[in-house]
Amino acid sequence: MKTQFLIPIILFSSLTYASDTLKGDSLRPKFIAGSPSKNVRNVNGILFKYYDEEENFTPKKVNGLGMGFNFLGIFLPPLMLFNLPSIKGWNFDDDYAIICPEKMNKINGVQLSLINMEPTVTNGLEMNVSSNISTYAVTNGVSVSPFFNLHHEMNGVSVAPLANVGQKCRGLQIGLYNKCQNFRGIQIGGWNENGKRKLPLINWNFKGDKIPEGQIIKKKVD
Template identity: 80%
Template sequence: MKTRILLIAVLLFNSLAYASDSVKVDSLKPRLLAASPSKNVRNVNGILFKYYDEEDHFKPKKVNGLGMGFNVIGLFLPPLMLFNLQPPGNYDYVVVPREKMNKINGLQLSLINMEPTVTNGLEINVSSNIDTYAVTNGMSVSPFFNLHHEMKGVSVAPLANVGQKCRGIQIGLYNKCSDFRGIQIGGWNENGKRKFPLINWNFKSLKQ
């Protein structure tokens, strides 16, 4: 009798272990269509529909294709943010390791992005990146303003481009980046070197 009970226990344990491994393998299998938040999706070769993953339960995803965000908060923020546009700083948000961020290789198209994200390609956001660590390598476009912790490439917005570490070109009515190398074109431009109207620049590293 004891032998049967022991045998059943061993078989049950093996079944649970296999089921756990199956879920893990399934989560790593690339999906053509996926949604976020999700516990069982890690890789997407196609389209990821995003809403908002809470930070405590956030599971980073790798997307080769299109990341689409439908958080309606992004429709209401632009008028409010115009009165308090500040560079996103490390003192505001914790620096997120790359392996713990979403990685989008292709196009990020969102009303607003509130998930820590590295975008390699083109980023188009109505309210840009709010309350999250954001890195863009490529081009960022917004009908209002762009907010980034790190930006390498071209950032274009009619009203403002605001960042912490920028390499490339900012084009907008107001441009500001504390650690900047490149060219700023706009009505008023600020970087760690100088403040200038119309055109501003800096191509040297700033002394710490």
């Protein structure tokens, strides 16, 4: 009888220990890690990213370098070139809500990607071939792309030959076409649009809409 009671207790204890071990391993910083991964939360070094689906997304904190190898980023720029005649229609949906940064990747350092499709806060330098697509992106620092930059929130300098498009921007935009509705700063390019005016060559606005600091914008889910 004692054995029958001891076996479930031993099994339960083993499962609890295994769960605690996995949790501890996920929180222990890695020097080199990959994404998607459910067992990695902290990286002090290099994170190799492919693509995490948002419904199963596990946010990660990276102090160092985040590198994205989603090859969709190679094919997207040629497709976007066909949409240049309608570039003024590039925009984010108006139906947005607030999410917390804890539900997004945080990269303190450098993000280098073909394309970023994971919700990410970048504090430092961001260099993406095809920018941030189908995800929520915040950059505090410098964002550079050989084609275009797309951000929900941009604080710093955004440079791209074709277009810089954002929803909330603070700083400087440099490109052929610059657009940000909630904008404070200076825009330099062929055509510039913000919440106050539309002008060629150079535009500015230092009285943008007031949104509480630290709030990040996300599309509402019905």
